Amino acid sequence: MAIKRPQPELLHHIPLRFVRNRVAGHGRKAVDHQIPLIPFIDFLIVLVIFLLMSFSASGELIAQQPTITMPAASNTEQIEISPVVAVDERVITLDGSRVADTQTLGATAQVDRIEPLIQGLEAEKRKWETIHPSEPFAGQVIVQADRNIDFRVVKKVMFSAAAAGYGNVSFAVNQREK
Amino acid sequence: MASIETGGSGSGKKAVNQEIPLIPFIDLLLCCVMFLLATAVWNQLAAMNANQQVPGQASTEDAPPEDEKVKLILQVRNSGYVLGSSAGESIDIKKRVVADQREFDVDELEAKLAQWKQAWDKREDLIVAPEDGVRYEDVIVAMDVASAAGFKALSMADGAAFL
Numbered sequence: 001m002a003i004k005r006p007q008p009e010l011l012h013h014i015p016l017r018f019v020r021n022r023v024a025g026h027g028r029k030a031v032d033h034q035i036p037l038i039p040f041i042d043f044l045i046v047l048v049i050f051l052l053m054s055f056s057a058s059g060e061l062i063a064q065q066p067t068i069t070m071p072a073a074s075n076t077e078q079i080e081i082s083p084v085v086a087v088d089e090r091v092i093t094l095d096g097s098r099v100a101d102t103q104t105l106g107a108t109a110q111v112d113r114i115e116p117l118i119q120g121l122e123a124e125k126r127k128w129e130t131i132h133p134s135e136p137f138a139g140q141v142i143v144q145a146d147r148n149i150d151f152r153v154v155k156k157v158m159f160s161a162a163a164a165g166y167g168n169v170s171f172a173v174n175q176r177e178k
Numbered sequence: 179m180a181s182i183e184t185g186g187s188g189s190g191k192k193a194v195n196q197e198i199p200l201i202p203f204i205d206l207l208l209c210c211v212m213f214l215l216a217t218a219v220w221n222q223l224a225a226m227n228a229n230q231q232v233p234g235q236a237s238t239e240d241a242p243p244e245d246e247k248v249k250l251i252l253q254v255r256n257s258g259y260v261l262g263s264s265a266g267e268s269i270d271i272k273k274r275v276v277a278d279q280r281e282f283d284v285d286e287l288e289a290k291l292a293q294w295k296q297a298w299d300k301r302e303d304l305i306v307a308p309e310d311g312v313r314y315e316d317v318i319v320a321m322d323v324a325s326a327a328g329f330k331a332l333s334m335a336d337g338a339a340f341l
Contacts, residue, residue, distance in 0.1 A: 037200050044207035051214035064221045071315040075325035076224030109310060111336070142225065147315035151254075151308045154317075158334060162230045169334065170225035173318060 062144060062172055071147040072176040079170065080140065083124045085117065085157055087145035092157060094120040105153045114160040121164035139165050144172040226321050228306065228332045250294070250301060250329075254308040254320050259287050261294060282316055284323060291327035304329035307336065 010033075011023045061079045064070075067088040086093045092100040092114070099116040121141065129137060141161045145154050158169055253260040259271040259282065271287055273280040304324050308317045321332055 175222035
């Protein structure tokens with residue numbers, strides 16, 4: 001099977017010599033242009049492969065917040081859907097709603113209960129149990145804290161989470177290559 | 179459009195010339211690119227899991243074997259790491275001075291945890307007990323090192339309880 005070399009096709013069906021001469025060039029710049037489809041397809045395939053490599057079937061469960069710089073770790077596990085408690089240098093939020101001030105919590109050594117956080121987590125727990133009546137409650141909460149936060153604040157968040165029935169804590173980190 | 183031609187006109191037989199439909203193929207690739215761009219996850223976020231040592235919480239499992247009753251504890255203190263166990267062992271890893279700054283000696287912790295893992299080869303549980311005032315990042319680094327050493331079942335406890 002022979003493969004025919006691609007040739008200019010534009011305006012070749014018009015039975016006029018001067019048109020064919022003009023199309024073919026003949027000393028001047030040819031007006032017949034070929035769109036380079038094969039390099040374009042190569043480029044698209046490379047792009048698709050690159051994007052497939054950064055594809056995640058589970059999607060983005062938590063968003064990187066501009067006020068939080070998370071620590072990096074290499075021995076990690078995948079994040080699962082859970083309530084997210086974000087701790088930055090100013091406020092503590094539960095799924096985006098403010099529940100406490102970081103400075104206030106960091107000032108005292110005693111382990112305080114963060115009541116708005118406990119109430120919010122208990123509401124989340126009731127919602128989960130309503131949606132999944134036959135499944136055991138995992139009690140998992142994601143803590144997304146800034147790397148420079150005093151651990152005393154994180155400890156109070158964990159204590160409040162445990163008081164609400166969330167005994168398993170997932171610390172959100174940036175994945176580092178091993 | 180790209181095509182494959184044999185040169186013959188067919189002459190009664192089935193034509194073997196083929197047209198390769200490049201335009202639909204490009205359309206398909208463009209759709210793939212748009213879908214993948216919309217669903218791409220650029221931040222590689224992950225999690226480090228830990229249970230909490232809640233005081234008074236009853237164990238739901240059967241009583242552990244005798245050697246598992248010994249608790250292995252990694253304290254993260256402001257002065258450095260302390261590896262200890264409820265059997266009375268204690269290994270102090272002080273902070274080292276690097277460029278006039280006192281930093282946690284992560285390399286030493288790695289080495290000591292590797293030795294510990296050899297001594298307690300069946301154990302995967304470790305209690306991480308950070309003290310007040312320690313940076314959150316230093317606790318995550320300690321947990322990461324412990325996990326790399328083979329202690330996958332990490333628990334968190336209040337460091338003040340072990341002082």
